[in-house]
Amino acid sequence: MRDFSRDHRWLSINTATVRKNRGAEQPLTAIIEACAKRGIRAISTWRDQVAAAGLPVISKLVKDHALELSGYCRGGMFPAFDAAGIKAAHDDNRRAVDEACELNAACLVLVVGALPGALAGKAIHKDIALSRTQVSDGIAELLEYSKANRMPLAIEPLHPMYAADRACINTMEQALDICDALDPGRSGALGVAVDVYHVWWDPKLEAQIQRAGRERLMAFHVCDWLTPTTDLLNDRGMMGDGVIDIPKIRGWMEDQGFAGYSEVEIFSSGNWWQRESAEVLDTCIARHRSAV
Amino acid sequence: MRDFSRDHRWLSINTATVRKNRGAEQPLTAIIEACAKRGIRAISTWRDQVAAAGLPVISKLVKDHALELSGYCRGGMFPAFDAAGIKAAHDDNRRAVDEACELNAACLVLVVGALPGALAGKAIHKDIALSRTQVSDGIAELLEYSKANRMPLAIEPLHPMYAADRACINTMEQALDICDALDPGRSGALGVAVDVYHVWWDPKLEAQIQRAGRERLMAFHVCDWLTPTTDLLNDRGMMGDGVIDIPKIRGWMEDQGFAGYSEVEIFSSGNWWQRESAEVLDTCIARHRSAV
Numbered sequence: 050m051r052d053f054s055r056d057h058r059w060l061s062i063n064t065a066t067v068r069k070n071r072g073a074e075q076p077l078t079a080i081i082e083a084c085a086k087r088g089i090r091a092i093s094t095w096r097d098q099v100a101a102a103g104l105p106v107i108s109k110l111v112k113d114h115a116l117e118l119s120g121y122c123r124g125g126m127f128p129a130f131d132a133a134g135i136k137a138a139h140d141d142n143r144r145a146v147d148e149a150c151e152l153n154a155a156c157l158v159l160v161v162g163a164l165p166g167a168l169a170g171k172a173i174h175k176d177i178a179l180s181r182t183q184v185s186d187g188i189a190e191l192l193e194y195s196k197a198n199r200m201p202l203a204i205e206p207l208h209p210m211y212a213a214d215r216a217c218i219n220t221m222e223q224a225l226d227i228c229d230a231l232d233p234g235r236s237g238a239l240g241v242a243v244d245v246y247h248v249w250w251d252p253k254l255e256a257q258i259q260r261a262g263r264e265r266l267m268a269f270h271v272c273d274w275l276t277p278t279t280d281l282l283n284d285r286g287m288m289g290d291g292v293i294d295i296p297k298i299r300g301w302m303e304d305q306g307f308a309g310y311s312e313v314e315i316f317s318s319g320n321w322w323q324r325e326s327a328e329v330l331d332t333c334i335a336r337h338r339s340a341v
Numbered sequence: 342m343r344d345f346s347r348d349h350r351w352l353s354i355n356t357a358t359v360r361k362n363r364g365a366e367q368p369l370t371a372i373i374e375a376c377a378k379r380g381i382r383a384i385s386t387w388r389d390q391v392a393a394a395g396l397p398v399i400s401k402l403v404k405d406h407a408l409e410l411s412g413y414c415r416g417g418m419f420p421a422f423d424a425a426g427i428k429a430a431h432d433d434n435r436r437a438v439d440e441a442c443e444l445n446a447a448c449l450v451l452v453v454g455a456l457p458g459a460l461a462g463k464a465i466h467k468d469i470a471l472s473r474t475q476v477s478d479g480i481a482e483l484l485e486y487s488k489a490n491r492m493p494l495a496i497e498p499l500h501p502m503y504a505a506d507r508a509c510i511n512t513m514e515q516a517l518d519i520c521d522a523l524d525p526g527r528s529g530a531l532g533v534a535v536d537v538y539h540v541w542w543d544p545k546l547e548a549q550i551q552r553a554g555r556e557r558l559m560a561f562h563v564c565d566w567l568t569p570t571t572d573l574l575n576d577r578g579m580m581g582d583g584v585i586d587i588p589k590i591r592g593w594m595e596d597q598g599f600a601g602y603s604e605v606e607i608f609s610s611g612n613w614w615q616r617e618s619a620e621v622l623d624t625c626i627a628r629h630r631s632a633v
Contacts, residue, residue, distance in 0.1 A: 167568045175586040210502045212542035250504035276459045292505045294467040
């Protein structure tokens with residue numbers, strides 16, 4: 050297992066972690082400059098942040114600083130009420146692949162979607178099995194395009210508390226079943242993003258990481274689970290402040306040959322987003338060394 | 342599948358659902374009278390509510406009204422930091438069995454516990470595998486006592502969002518693995534309580550209900566998953582107000598021969614606990630007919 054205690058060579062910052070500075074939205078250009086200044090060598094960005102700054106601007110800035118992208122957030126949201134909705138999602142996902150290619154991302158992360166309308170509080174139906182079929186079909190279709198463009202797709206199983214509104218793929222086992230069905234040859238075109246926040250509770254986690262193996266382990270996201278957790282979405286903790294044994298899970302990943310970045314992704318409306326983003330980045334570096 | 346649309350013969354009220362009347366704690370005696378008055382034939386009570394009223398008082402009242410107990414809440418909380426903590430939990434669980442016997446409950450529901458200290462916000466360690474071993478050991482030990490007293494134990498898998506602080510048994514598969522290990526003969530002494538709130542998201546739910554079979558399906562709890570959910574513990578919805586396809590899950594239970602009560606268990610600090618409990622009970626009866 051790699052020793053992270055001496056440097057932050059393998060730290061990546063998901064830019065959502067510092068999207069706010071003292072509560073105010075912060076431009077992606079400023080985030081990138083702040084990361085580069087600290088010797089952070091990788092980031093992962095969100096599409097809306099890139100769009101706000103302009104893709105060419107971000108593409109140039111990333112190249113100028115020789116930054117790597119440990120992932121691009123995000124494609125997915127496949128389920129829809131009708132054929133037009135399915136097609137709109139597919140078109141948007143192809144654009145996400147194009148952007149990920151332009152930024153030379155390691156993978157496009159897929160948050161797959163769930164019950165149509167649920168995110169707005171008005172689910173159109175309750176048939177989660179139907180949504181799961183639409184997800185599998187959607188990934189199959191997108192995979193043709195992403196393969197042609199050599200952009201790996203990383204399915205991110207989301208915590209079961211998001212099953213209604215954000216992602217109906219909720220365990221590693223479920224994600225890997227899709228990988229096995231759509232890419233039985235383990236080509237490297239399809240895999241999983243392992244976010245400790247979503248999967249730490251799973252009694253089958255170690256076994257499923259072993260099952261995934263090197264070809265399917267495409268990203269490793271870290272933060273922490275707080276007790277109590279006061280908000281289902283935006284109360285993630287800094288590594289070391291919660292109950293997740295992160296080094297143990299990283300060890301399982303590395304036992305399979307994973308040698309990529311540990312990407313810090315913290316949504317924290319009440320705490321970290323209220324602080325100076327400089328303090329947040331410095332804390333990420335320190336905790337990467339001590340708690341990841 | 343039984344037709345619930347015409348009466349509420351198979352409705353049980355978990356007394357937590359109406360533990361508050363317009364926000365004020367309500368005595369269990371008043372809850373029981375209100376249920377009996379409406380022709381509700383079963384309840385499930387919590388130990389603290391029984392203790393506040395006095396076990397002999399509640400026992401007599403239940404008998405006077407010929408009420409059945411679809412379950413008794415709860416035993417469990419097995420993990421502890423040291424041997425004294427483990428022993429204290431065991432002693433308390435034996436008392437819970439005794440109380441369940443006195444009330445002639447169908448089963449003692451087990452909320453198994455998780456990381457010691459986490460419920461108070463100070464987890465003593467992060468080793469969830471250790472907690473899971475302590476849970477399995479604890480159930481094994483309690484099973485000897487409960488069998489001797491002919492009180493079935495029903496393991497309730499809790500939603501993964503409670504894995505840190507309330508229960509580290511989080512899927513039906515995991516609960517049934519314990520049942521298979523400790524009671525391979527399917528004696529009827531050990532099984533599961535299926536609460537749709539905790540398990541609705543699980544892609545393996547139907548298969549695991551089939552695996553459980555009649556002997557292990559000891560209780561069926563209903564409420565609904567709201568979108569958005571604003572609190573991890575106390576924002577459960579009334580049946581029909583959320584995204585869970587409850588009749589589908591009940592159908593899976595009944596296909597295995599389950600013929601017991603549908604127990605309504607709603608924790609709702611912001612909504613239902615703020616209303617007149619008479620309105621809540623009447624709504625439970627109506628929704629039992631239309632949405633369960």
